[in-house]
Amino acid sequence: MELKHEFKNVWEEISKNGNMQEVLEYSKSYMDFLDKGKTERLSIKEIQRLATEKGYISLEEAMEKGNIKFGDKIYAINKDKAIALFLIGKNELEKGLKIVGGHIDSPxxxxxxxxxxxxxxxxxxxxxxxxxxxxxxxxxxxxxxxxxxxxxxxxxxxxxxxxxxxxxxxxxxxxxxxxxxxxxxxxxxxxxxxxxxxxxxxxxxxxxxxxxxxxxxxxxxxxxxxxxxxxxxxxxxxxxxxAGKARDLGFDRSMILGYGHDDRVCSYAAVKSILDIDASDYTSVVLCVDKEEVGSQGNTGMQSRFFENTLAELIELEGNYSELKVRRSMANSKVLSADVSAGYDPNFADAYEKRNSAYMGRGLVLNKYTGVKGKAGCNDANAEFMAEVRRIFNKENVIWQTAELGKVDQGGGGTIAYILANYGAEVIDCGVSVLNMHAPYEIVSKADLYEMYKGYKAFLSVNL
The missing domain is CATH 2.30.250.10 (Aminopeptidase i, Domain 2)
Known part of the structure; x- marks a missing residue:
C-alpha cells in the first residue's frame, strides 16, 4: 500500500528518458529571456515578441474583427507592465478558464x-x-x-x-x-x-x-x-x-545563477507552455502581472481590474455579454499560481522543516498554502483541486513534490493566489525551488525548470 508520494530525482529520469538535450535547450532559451527581461517593462516587451511570432494578435485587433472563435490567439497588455495571453477553447468563457498566473517584477x-x-x-x-x-x-x-x-x-x-x-x-x-x-x-x-x-x-x-x-x-x-x-x-x-548575464552554475552546469528567477522563471515557463499547446475544451490563459513583490496593488498589479476587464471584453466578443457571465467565468476557473518556493539549503537547515521542504532536483513544487505563521494572508487550496492537479501531473509523467515555506514560526510570504481565489476560482501555488531567493543572484536547477514547463503544459491542455 502506497502511503505517501514517492519523490524522484529529475536528473535520473532525464537520463533514463534520453531528453537531456531538450532540457538544456529549454534552459538556454530561459537564460536568454532572463537577460532580455531585467525589468517588468522589458519582460513584457519580450513576451509580446514571442507571442506575436506564434500568431497571437492584440485585443484591439480582435475587437476590430468583431468576434472570437475556437483556436484564436489573443494577448492584452496593461501599461507595458502586465500581459494576458488567451488561447480560445471550445467551451464558452463562462464555463471557466485554465489559468497559469505569475508575476514579472523582482526585488x-x-x-x-x-x-x-x-x-x-x-x-x-x-x-x-x-x-x-x-x-x-x-x-x-x-x-x-x-x-x-x-x-x-x-x-x-x-x-x-x-x-x-x-x-x-x-x-x-x-x-x-x-x-x-x-x-x-x-x-x-x-x-x-x-x-x-x-x-x-x-x-x-x-x-x-x-x-x-x-x-x-x-x-x-x-x-x-x-x-x-x-x-x-x-x-x-x-x-x-x-549587471551582467545569467550564468551556468557548477562544474556540471546543472544550475543557473541569475537575477530575477523570482518570478520570471515561472512566468517564462507559463508563456512557453501556452505557446507550445493547441487549443482544447477550456480557454487557456497565461497571466504575467506586476507589483507582486509589494502587495499586488496599483493599476498594474493583480489587484487591479485589468484581467477582469479583459475577460469582459472577450465575453463581449463572444456575443450576448452580461456581467453574470464574467462572474461565472472567474468562479468556474482553475488556476496554478505560478511562483517559486524556498529551496532547502543545508547550510541553513535550522530554518526549514525537512519533511515539508522543496528540494532542488525533485521537480515541480506544489504549495497547498503559503502565508505567515498561522497561515495568515494565504490561499489554502481545496483538497479536491489538489487531487485534480495530482492526477494531471501523474497522468502526464510530470515529476512533482510538495512543500511549505520553511518552519511555521520562522517567517513566511504570499503570492497572487488569494486574489484569484477571491473570485471563487480554484487556486494552488505551483513553481520551482530557488536558493538565495530575493538576493541579487538566485539559483535554480535546470532539471526543475523543464519539469515546471511540462507541468504547466499538462495543466493547460489536459482535461480529466
Missing part, C-alpha cells in the same frame, strides 16, 4: 524622484528599495541602470546602461572592514540602512564649474545621450539591477 533598487547629489568629490543617486531584500547583499556589486524617462516635451526615452561589455556600471559602497568595529556590532538587518543605499555614479567635475561640478558633469552626459535635464527625473522610472 531591486529604484531611483528617487529628486536623486542627484554630490559629496566628497563623488556623485550619487538617492534610492528606495523595491520588495523584500537583505540590504547588505546589494552593496559592492556591479549594477546596471534600466528605465524609461518621459521628457518635459512628452518624448519617451529608454535607458539601458551597464549590460554591454563596453558600458560603465554603477555600485553601492560599503564600509571597509578596517573601520567596521561599530557596524559589525549591529544586527545583520541594521548594518546597511535604506537611506545609505546610494548609487555611486561619477567622480569627474565639469571643467569651468565651481560649484557642484560633478553633478553638472553627470547632467551634461545625460543630456547629450538622452536629452535629459535634472527636472526629467521627476517623470522617470529608473531601476538599478545586477
Amino acid at each position: 531591486r533598487i529604484d531611483i528617487k524622484a529628486n536623486p542627484l547629489y554630490e559629496e566628497a568629490n563623488l556623485g550619487f543617486l538617492k534610492t528606495h528599495y523595491y520588495g523584500g531584500i537583505k540590504k547588505y547583499q546589494w552593496t559592492t556589486i556591479p549594477l546596471a541602470m534600466h528605465g524609461v524617462v518621459i521628457l518635459k516635451d512628452g518624448k519617451r526615452v529608454d535607458i539601458c546602461i551597464g549590460e554591454d561589455d563596453s558600458d560603465p556600471v554603477f555600485s553601492i559602497t560599503d564600509l571597509l572592514v578596517h573601520l567596521s568595529a561599530d557596524q559589525m556590532q549591529k544586527k545583520l538587518g541594521e548594518g546597511i540602512s535604506g537611506e545609505s543605499l546610494n548609487i555611486l555614479i561619477g567622480h569627474m567635475p565639469l571643467e569651468g564649474e565651481e560649484k557642484e561640478a560633478i553633478e553638472a558633469n553627470i547632467l551634461k552626459l545625460l543630456n547629450e545621450k538622452y536629452e535629459m535635464t535634472e527636472e526629467d527625473f521627476l517623470s522617470a522610472e529608473i531601476q538599478m539591477v545586477p
Whole structure:
C-alpha cells in the first residue's frame, strides 16, 4: 500500500528518458529571456515578441474583427507592465478558464524622484528599495541602470546602461572592514540602512564649474545621450539591477545563477507552455502581472481590474455579454499560481522543516498554502483541486513534490493566489525551488525548470 508520494530525482529520469538535450535547450532559451527581461517593462516587451511570432494578435485587433472563435490567439497588455495571453477553447468563457498566473517584477533598487547629489568629490543617486531584500547583499556589486524617462516635451526615452561589455556600471559602497568595529556590532538587518543605499555614479567635475561640478558633469552626459535635464527625473522610472548575464552554475552546469528567477522563471515557463499547446475544451490563459513583490496593488498589479476587464471584453466578443457571465467565468476557473518556493539549503537547515521542504532536483513544487505563521494572508487550496492537479501531473509523467515555506514560526510570504481565489476560482501555488531567493543572484536547477514547463503544459491542455 502506497502511503505517501514517492519523490524522484529529475536528473535520473532525464537520463533514463534520453531528453537531456531538450532540457538544456529549454534552459538556454530561459537564460536568454532572463537577460532580455531585467525589468517588468522589458519582460513584457519580450513576451509580446514571442507571442506575436506564434500568431497571437492584440485585443484591439480582435475587437476590430468583431468576434472570437475556437483556436484564436489573443494577448492584452496593461501599461507595458502586465500581459494576458488567451488561447480560445471550445467551451464558452463562462464555463471557466485554465489559468497559469505569475508575476514579472523582482526585488531591486529604484531611483528617487529628486536623486542627484554630490559629496566628497563623488556623485550619487538617492534610492528606495523595491520588495523584500537583505540590504547588505546589494552593496559592492556591479549594477546596471534600466528605465524609461518621459521628457518635459512628452518624448519617451529608454535607458539601458551597464549590460554591454563596453558600458560603465554603477555600485553601492560599503564600509571597509578596517573601520567596521561599530557596524559589525549591529544586527545583520541594521548594518546597511535604506537611506545609505546610494548609487555611486561619477567622480569627474565639469571643467569651468565651481560649484557642484560633478553633478553638472553627470547632467551634461545625460543630456547629450538622452536629452535629459535634472527636472526629467521627476517623470522617470529608473531601476538599478545586477549587471551582467545569467550564468551556468557548477562544474556540471546543472544550475543557473541569475537575477530575477523570482518570478520570471515561472512566468517564462507559463508563456512557453501556452505557446507550445493547441487549443482544447477550456480557454487557456497565461497571466504575467506586476507589483507582486509589494502587495499586488496599483493599476498594474493583480489587484487591479485589468484581467477582469479583459475577460469582459472577450465575453463581449463572444456575443450576448452580461456581467453574470464574467462572474461565472472567474468562479468556474482553475488556476496554478505560478511562483517559486524556498529551496532547502543545508547550510541553513535550522530554518526549514525537512519533511515539508522543496528540494532542488525533485521537480515541480506544489504549495497547498503559503502565508505567515498561522497561515495568515494565504490561499489554502481545496483538497479536491489538489487531487485534480495530482492526477494531471501523474497522468502526464510530470515529476512533482510538495512543500511549505520553511518552519511555521520562522517567517513566511504570499503570492497572487488569494486574489484569484477571491473570485471563487480554484487556486494552488505551483513553481520551482530557488536558493538565495530575493538576493541579487538566485539559483535554480535546470532539471526543475523543464519539469515546471511540462507541468504547466499538462495543466493547460489536459482535461480529466
